[in-house]
Amino acid sequence: MIQEYDFETLVERHDTASCKWDSDHRRGLVPMWVADMDFKTAPEIIEALHERADHGVFGYTILTDEYYEALINWNRRRHDWEIDREWVIGVTAIVPGLSAILRALTVPGEKIVVQTPVYNCFFDVIADNGLKVVHNPLKYHDLTYTMDYEDLEIKCADPAVKVMILCNPANPVGRVWTPDELKRVGDICLKHGVTIIADEIHCELVYEEHHYTPFASLGEKYRDISITCVSPSKAFNLAGLHVANLIIPDNALRERVNRAVTINRVGEMNPFGVSGLIAAYNCGETWLMAVNEYIYDNYRFMVEFCEEFIPQVKMCRLEGTYLAWMDCSALDIDSAYLGQLLLDEQALWVNAGTMYGPDGNGFMRWNIACSRVVLTEGLNRLAAFIRRHH
Numbered sequence: 001m002i003q004e005y006d007f008e009t010l011v012e013r014h015d016t017a018s019c020k021w022d023s024d025h026r027r028g029l030v031p032m033w034v035a036d037m038d039f040k041t042a043p044e045i046i047e048a049l050h051e052r053a054d055h056g057v058f059g060y061t062i063l064t065d066e067y068y069e070a071l072i073n074w075n076r077r078r079h080d081w082e083i084d085r086e087w088v089i090g091v092t093a094i095v096p097g098l099s100a101i102l103r104a105l106t107v108p109g110e111k112i113v114v115q116t117p118v119y120n121c122f123f124d125v126i127a128d129n130g131l132k133v134v135h136n137p138l139k140y141h142d143l144t145y146t147m148d149y150e151d152l153e154i155k156c157a158d159p160a161v162k163v164m165i166l167c168n169p170a171n172p173v174g175r176v177w178t179p180d181e182l183k184r185v186g187d188i189c190l191k192h193g194v195t196i197i198a199d200e201i202h203c204e205l206v207y208e209e210h211h212y213t214p215f216a217s218l219g220e221k222y223r224d225i226s227i228t229c230v231s232p233s234k235a236f237n238l239a240g241l242h243v244a245n246l247i248i249p250d251n252a253l254r255e256r257v258n259r260a261v262t263i264n265r266v267g268e269m270n271p272f273g274v275s276g277l278i279a280a281y282n283c284g285e286t287w288l289m290a291v292n293e294y295i296y297d298n299y300r301f302m303v304e305f306c307e308e309f310i311p312q313v314k315m316c317r318l319e320g321t322y323l324a325w326m327d328c329s330a331l332d333i334d335s336a337y338l339g340q341l342l343l344d345e346q347a348l349w350v351n352a353g354t355m356y357g358p359d360g361n362g363f364m365r366w367n368i369a370c371s372r373v374v375l376t377e378g379l380n381r382l383a384a385f386i387r388r389h390h
């Protein structure tokens, strides 16, 4: 442990307007679904928010020099990525930002490529803007996933395909794409004039020998077809503060997106988001390293638990994100039905793989950014379910 932080003690989240804990009031529910952490954020961030609250005036807010510097320095220091201040567009969150980007770059009826299984809101944002989803399914083997470039090439060759949404690290399959993989995707998109939205919201949550490479840092030609979406929200558990950034190096692309962000009014920040981001990027690194270590220990514990007590299920390799992808195909139950049964019979709330595309059937997604006690209880409930049904 790099420095002592307490991730073990349960923080009571009931009655805090928590989406994860307060959406369903059945007694004793173990919620391991929506992607936020059960941990308190870094002490330095809490302190900065206290200070901001003590000021007592919460008027309209702009992005300050300190905000840009924190973002730029963090990416330079941690990801070896040089961002120009002019490239940055602040938005309230990534999903509203995605919606604005799609409006800026497409007209209804056009097509967007995603690599399934993938974050479910991509489907909604695409459909809500009158666009069509084109699936480029990932290939599953040996408890991990790789990309299907041949299929991607065919999909991108369709002139109606204008944009690809790339998820790196990938929710829910847990891959952190390598520079080679990213370049192959980039080359295909370059060849066919497809813009890449790189949703890199999980980029700080990467384990062991795996290394996050910002798509836009791969070289100028890739950079100029890219829109990168980042936020401290996942890594520092700040989703409720609503602060995110779109990083768009190409001037023409940025102007179009900027206009859509203005029209859709998704660029107006709040004072806590601004203070939270500055504190996270300037002072949160030690806490981040500790939380990553705890989460990865949770993952290892989960692998061992499954091997020992429920060998019917298998954990996919987790390279990044705190979303663990469990192969339940041997149970031979449709994932949506399995999710419902676990909720009804065991009061365990995990996400059915089918939420992330049809190829997610046979899998369940577990949010393991929780104390070991909660994780153990969740796993015990799954084990009890399996004993009962198999």
Ligand SMILES: Cc1ncc(COP(=O)(O)O)c(C=O)c1O
Residues within 6 Å of the ligand: 035, 092, 093, 094, 095, 096, 119, 167, 171, 199, 201, 202, 231, 233, 239, 244
């Ligand atoms: C890949 C990905 N993008 C975006 C989001 C949501 O981002 P935001 O809350 O900033 O809209 C999530 C949340 O789980 C996610 O996994």
